[in-house]
Amino acid sequence: MDRRNFIKRTGAAAAGLFAAPYILPSGRLFAASGAQLAEHVVFVLFAGGVRQQESVLQRYLGDSQSDPTEGNIMYNMLDGTPPPEKIVYGTGLGGISPIQPILGQTLQQQGTLFREMRAVSAGHYGGLNSLLQGNTAATQGLQQKPLNPTIFEYLRRHGGIPASKTWFVGNSLGNSVPLLNYSIHPNYGAQYGANFFAPNVTFGPAGDQYLSDAKVYHPQDQLAPIYEMKSFLDNSFEHLGSVPTSIGNTPEEKQDIKAFMSEMFTKTHNGTIAHPPVQDSGDLTTVGYACEVMKWFKPALTVVNMSGVDGCHSSFTGYLAALHRADHAVAHMWDHIQNHIPEMAGNTVIIAIPECGRNSTPNAIRDQNDWYSFDHSDSNSLRVFGMMAGANVPSNLSIGSEDNQVGIVTDVVPTIAEILGVKNEVLSAGFLEPGTQSLFDRI
Amino acid sequence: MQLNTTSILRSTAMLLLVAVLATGCKKDLFLYELDTVDLDLHDGDKDREKSNQEYAAILHANLFQTALSPNDLYKIDQCIQSIGDKQLAREVIISNFMNKPGVQIPTADEMNADVNAFIIATYNRFLVRNPTEAEKTWFRNKITADPNVTPELIYFSFALSEEYLFY
Numbered sequence: 001m002d003r004r005n006f007i008k009r010t011g012a013a014a015a016g017l018f019a020a021p022y023i024l025p026s027g028r029l030f031a032a033s034g035a036q037l038a039e040h041v042v043f044v045l046f047a048g049g050v051r052q053q054e055s056v057l058q059r060y061l062g063d064s065q066s067d068p069t070e071g072n073i074m075y076n077m078l079d080g081t082p083p084p085e086k087i088v089y090g091t092g093l094g095g096i097s098p099i100q101p102i103l104g105q106t107l108q109q110q111g112t113l114f115r116e117m118r119a120v121s122a123g124h125y126g127g128l129n130s131l132l133q134g135n136t137a138a139t140q141g142l143q144q145k146p147l148n149p150t151i152f153e154y155l156r157r158h159g160g161i162p163a164s165k166t167w168f169v170g171n172s173l174g175n176s177v178p179l180l181n182y183s184i185h186p187n188y189g190a191q192y193g194a195n196f197f198a199p200n201v202t203f204g205p206a207g208d209q210y211l212s213d214a215k216v217y218h219p220q221d222q223l224a225p226i227y228e229m230k231s232f233l234d235n236s237f238e239h240l241g242s243v244p245t246s247i248g249n250t251p252e253e254k255q256d257i258k259a260f261m262s263e264m265f266t267k268t269h270n271g272t273i274a275h276p277p278v279q280d281s282g283d284l285t286t287v288g289y290a291c292e293v294m295k296w297f298k299p300a301l302t303v304v305n306m307s308g309v310d311g312c313h314s315s316f317t318g319y320l321a322a323l324h325r326a327d328h329a330v331a332h333m334w335d336h337i338q339n340h341i342p343e344m345a346g347n348t349v350i351i352a353i354p355e356c357g358r359n360s361t362p363n364a365i366r367d368q369n370d371w372y373s374f375d376h377s378d379s380n381s382l383r384v385f386g387m388m389a390g391a392n393v394p395s396n397l398s399i400g401s402e403d404n405q406v407g408i409v410t411d412v413v414p415t416i417a418e419i420l421g422v423k424n425e426v427l428s429a430g431f432l433e434p435g436t437q438s439l440f441d442r443i
Numbered sequence: 444m445q446l447n448t449t450s451i452l453r454s455t456a457m458l459l460l461v462a463v464l465a466t467g468c469k470k471d472l473f474l475y476e477l478d479t480v481d482l483d484l485h486d487g488d489k490d491r492e493k494s495n496q497e498y499a500a501i502l503h504a505n506l507f508q509t510a511l512s513p514n515d516l517y518k519i520d521q522c523i524q525s526i527g528d529k530q531l532a533r534e535v536i537i538s539n540f541m542n543k544p545g546v547q548i549p550t551a552d553e554m555n556a557d558v559n560a561f562i563i564a565t566y567n568r569f570l571v572r573n574p575t576e577a578e579k580t581w582f583r584n585k586i587t588a589d590p591n592v593t594p595e596l597i598y599f600s601f602a603l604s605e606e607y608l609f610y
Contacts (some may be wrong), residue, residue, distance in 0.1 A: 163528075173524050181527045196527025206518040207525065214538035221591045229592075229600035231583060237606040254531050261535065382603045 034050045034421040037440075038391035040293070040348040041301050041416050043334060045131055047283065047326035049124065049270055049376045051356040054323060055383040056115050057402070061086060064316065064362065073098075073324045076331030077107045077387060088317050088369060089324040091278060095317070098374070099278050099324060102331035105349070111389025111399040112443060117407040119356045122381035122435065124310070125173050125356025127409070132180055132303070134413030134432040143176050146183035148431040151413050152194035153182055156248075158425035164253040165300045166194035167293050171286040171307055173198050180305075182247065183258035183430075193247035194303070195257065200282055201288030203264050212265040217254060227251065234247075260296050264289065274340070277330035281322065283308040287329040291336040298343045300420055304333070312358060316371040334389070334427050349390035353409055357381045384409060386439065392419075394443060411434040451472050489609035497610075499568040502537065502602055505568055524584035530603070537602050541595060549594045558583050561594070571610075 051263035055074060060083045061067035079352030082098060090098040103110075110169070119129045120136045129140050133148045140147055151156075152166045170177040182193025201207060217223045249257065264392055267273050274295065275288030283306040290304045306329060308322035338345045360380035362372030386407055400406035410433040416436045417426035426432070445449050493501065493584060499519040503511045519536060526532035553559040556590075562582045566574040574582070601607060 037605050142554045172527075173521060177526070178524050194527060196525075198525035201521050201525035206521045210519050210522050213537075213542050214535045215542040217538070222596055225585075225589060226596050226603065229582075229585065229597060230603045232585075233600060233604035233606060236575075236578060237604070237609075247528050249528050254528070254534070257528070257531060258535065278490065329505050377481060415569055 013265060016167045016436055019353070033424050034418065034425075038347055038349045038420040039300065039420075040294075040298065040344045041419050042348060042350045043301065043303045043336070043412065044330055044333070044350070044352040045128060045303065045305040046330070046352040046354050047322070048310035048354075049312065049356050049358050050309055050323065050326075050384065051312075051358040051374065051380070052116070052383045052385065052402075054320065055354075055406075056113070060320075061371070070232040072321060074327035075101050076103045076327045077115070078327075079106050079108050079211075087257045089320040090301075095321050100318045101330050102277070102328065102335050107260045107330070107334065107352075107387055107389045108398070109396050109401065111350075111386070111387060111393045111395055112399065112439075114386035114399050114407045114439065114442070117353070117384050117402040117409060117411075118385045118405055119354070119382045119409050122356050122377050124307070124355060128175070128177070128180060128305070130410050130433070131353060131355055131412055133183070134410040134426075134436055136410070136433050145179050147185065147186045149183050149188040149192075149429065150180065150194075151416050151426075152301065153188035153192035154302075154413070154417055154422060154426045154429070156192040156194075157188060157421055158422040159300070159310045159420060160199075161300050161420075162253065162361065163193070163247050163249045164256060164297055166251070167297065167301070168194045168196045168303045168305070169286060169290040169293055169303045170196060170198040171200065172280050173201060174280050175307065177305055178369055190245035191248045194301070195247065195249070197289065197293070199286055200266070202261070203268050203289065208265065208268075208279055211261065214262070219251070220235075223251065223255075247377050259291075263296070264292060267292070274336055276328055277417065278325065281308050283322065284325055284329050284332075287333055291333060291340075294333075294337065294344060295341050298341065301416065312374050313363070314373050315367040316362075316370050316373050333408070347391055349388055349393055351386070351388040351412060353412055354364065354384040355409070357383045386412070388439065390413070397443065399443065407439060407442050408433065408436055411439050411442065414438040415440065451598070489606060492609055495523040498533070499523075499610065500534070503540065505602070506540050506548075506598070508547050509545075533603060537599055541599065548598055551593055554586065558586055562586075563596060565594075565601060569588045570604075570606055 027336060033157060033418065051314050053059045056068060056078060058078065058080045060069050060070040060071045062070040066085070069086045072078055072080030072084060073089050075082060087098060088095045090096055093382045119127060120130045122311065125142050128135055129146055131148045133146050134203070155161045155166055156163065159328060169179045178196060182190050183198040193256050202211065207346060215227070273288045274291040276284050279285055279288060286306065287304060290302060293299065294302055306326050309319050311322055311328060313321035334350050337348050356376050357380055358374045358376045359378045362374050365373040367373065413432060414423055414426055415438045416422045418440055496516040500514050501510055503509070522536065523529060523532045547563060559579060562574055562579050566572060
């Protein structure tokens with residue numbers, strides 16, 4: 001080897017040594033450039049259309065039923081004393097026993113509360129899409145995959161995060177919820193999508209019948225030949241259109257997810273799922289499985305959808321109970337992370353924002369307490385709060401007021417991107433609603 | 444005498460007519476026949492994706508030779524919807540079916556007794572077409588070279604294939 005060749009090969013080898021550690025599972029060459037504020041984010045889609053009046057403004061019956069009783073029924077998340085009387089949101093007959101608080105310190109004290117934000121849609125699906133896409137997507141149809149990239153895809157494409165580290169846990173199959181784990185945008189799409197479970201179905205009676213008794217195949221001796229033969233068959237298939245793209249779990253990730261599913265069926269049968277102390281609603285059982293997902297996978301991003309408060313269309317009493325339970329659910333998740341998932345404790349940010357508010361004036365339906373119900377379509381439906389707490393989030397900070405709106409719900413996308421270190425990439429992608437910015441930049 | 448002459452002429456004319464008809468041009472008879480040709484396209488021209496319920500119904504019929512009730516199909520549809528990775532969802536459902544009694548799969552001995560027939564029958568059962576010579580060769584080589592490849596694994600791979608998602 002002459003001197004020139006020696007120098008050339010040595011240089012190439014050195015370059016390879018520098019580059020190799022940064023080749024990420026996604027195929028991305030270099031890791032995201034931004035510094036992370038935390039390694040994990042839990043984002044709660046809270047929780048089916050919440051009025052400011054009964055949540056952050058703590059007016060209980062005072063701004064809805066011509067009754068002066070006021071008070072805070074979200075006392076894990078917000079500072080404030082509960083209503084002194086007319087308790088209907090708890091457990092037991094008539095809901096007269098409020099659920100005991102879980103957190104010793106409210107999330108408001110632990111983090112930052114945006115008291116008055118602007119929602120961009122008065123509907124559920126538009127609202128959920130705005131929270132996950134950071135865009136109003138005016139042409140977004142129901143029962144249609146998101147048109148613009150979701151936060152999952154941003155993180156996976158620009159952050160090199162594996163599929164099994166991004167999870168969307170839905171409380172049901174309704175409202176097109178299962179469609180929200182990735183968009184149909186040509187530059188992003190399924191290959192950067194998140195894993196999804198609707199646990200009340202996956203691990204409920206239907207799943208128990210058709211998913212729980214899966215035969216276990218040996219990864220090398222049996223699954224490898226299956227995948228090899230499938231690959232041959234797929235290559236032979238001369239299909240002119242597009243075939244469904246997988247979200248890109250590796251065979252190892254698939255095995256891990258199957259093992260998780262098996263564990264969940266066992267825990268479900270044994271009654272040992274990490275459910276909240278009170279678990280009498282679909283939202284609360286969903287949160288129990290979300291805790292299990294976090295404990296098993298330690299995701300970079302876990303999005304949890306709740307929607308129980310939407311019962312307000314026909315029952316204000318049920319709405320109060322669901323709102324009280326949504327607070328209980330968020331507190332349980334936060335408590336579970338701090339006390340049962342050491343890898344995420346102290347290294348996680350939790351964010352909760354409703355997808356929309358509800359009307360200022362009621363509809364004609366009265367419930368069992370003769371209280372009026374509320375839909376969501378007027379300007380009051382575009383008023384929501386936002387809250388975040390955890391690593392590197394300023395504590396005990398309250399921003400904005402009823403007369404001073406600060407923040408848009410679409411802000412949550414660049415906020416999560418900033419926490420996980422891909423803010424610049426998300427902003428420069430060019431798909432966010434104009435005026436959208438990280439909530440950290442609004443502090 | 445007049446009658447005799449007329450009779451003779453008439454008889455002669457009849458004889459001539461018969462002779463002409465009997466010896467006239469005979470049209471050639473051509474018989475066209477076709478060789479047996481497989482008119483199916485290679486992939487059966489499948490361009491429509493099965494719904495979850497269609498997939499489950501056909502899969503169950505292929506594996507058990509029996510039909511599922513609409514209620515069961517609805518529940519399987521819900522299960523598939525509840526899992527984000529659809530391929531993983533199908534894998535788990537196939538695995539569950541494989542674990543149930545009544546699944547109709549040939550034994551390894553039956554497969555090895557006539558590998559070609561097994562391959563053709565499997566393509567017919569799952570993909571509703573005949574395999575090409577290349578496909579037959581590939582699977583024949585795979586079956587003979589890899590002792591781990593059983594009829595069950597082959598059925599699994601067919602049920603998981605992209606072509607099986609279309610009709």
